[in-house]
Amino acid sequence: MSGYCNTCKRNVATERDDILGIIVCMRCGSVMESNAIVSEVGFSETGAGAAVADGFQLRAGQARVASNRNPGARTGVHAGMQDSRDRTIELGHRKISDMASQPQIRMSGRLVEIAQRFYNIAVTMNFTKGRKTQVVVAVCLYVTCRMERTAHMLIDFADALSINVFEIGSAFVKFVEMAKITKEIPVIEPATYITRFATKLDFGEDVDDVIKDATRLVTRMKKDWIDTGRRPAGICAACE
Known part of the structure; x- marks a missing residue:
């Protein structure tokens, strides 16, 4: 799907998160639309007869919400998957900040925030599965550099990580294709x-x-x- 992003000032490809009820810009990662929040409080009854408030719980830095409708559903496998996802995002954000502060990279805080949004998108699309975290981090930073037309080169990130530049390049191509932002990436001048x-x-x-x-x-x-x-x-x- 697509829509108009007020941050990018253009029509862009979008991604809808049905759990959070938001629409995210695939170009800059900003939230374009979110559902209205109502003030009414509703209650449901569990299988044991206990009354619980309807709604969601969202911890600081959490990427997904857990519903209060069925507390039992948040235990076991589902809770483990949720916690794993949150840890993946937290680890990725930390590695992005660490890499951006390296002498050969040196990116501003604004660019770091954009790269972290791209990392959130990568996690949402399951792009992190089967790939090294440092490679995904480098891809998100390089996508940001291309979008913002900075003078960073792909080899800068390869040298910082001591990995093959073609490994990052291949992952970069797959990411922009999966995120459908190929046309949004400016040509290198x-x-x-x-x-x-x-x-x-x-x-x-x-x-x-x-x-x-x-x-x-x-x-x-x-x-x-x-x-x-x-x-x-x-x-x-x-x-x-």
Whole structure:
């Protein structure tokens, strides 16, 4: 399904959570619609004859709710699955914060929150099953970087985790396809990496001139279609 997201200011793919009664934007992870909360309190009778209040219980940081209608249903397997899901989300959020604070990554708190929303979506779609947590975390962070057009590269996350870059890349492709946000991911612009590369090279006082000239060269290459089929990082290196 799709709908208009006030945060993204566009029509986006959405995901409905029937348990929470909310509709979530698959692009930014924000809640687009939620059910109205009523003030009336209803009661039901259990099999043992006890009266319990209808409704849901939601702990801090919990991703799913447990119904009060049948307390017995929250024990055993169902309770174990719920607790496992909550632990998965909590662990993922913590690892996202840890990775974002590493020197080679360094992402702002706003970007971390967006990545954590994507992780919630990944858990909802069962994308975490059969995959390493660190790989899913890297995917969520990289999706955020692509959405926000930062200068982070896939290899930055691979180096931070000491894993194969192709493992993260493969998981990234599967995630955007499963979340149906392939069309929402911006194409990488070579100019995005120019400032990053120029500041790391020993250009001294000429760094601003190098950035300006390299940007002009990249723009010219795009007009002549010279950049087609070439990696953005390679184009930046050639222009600098």
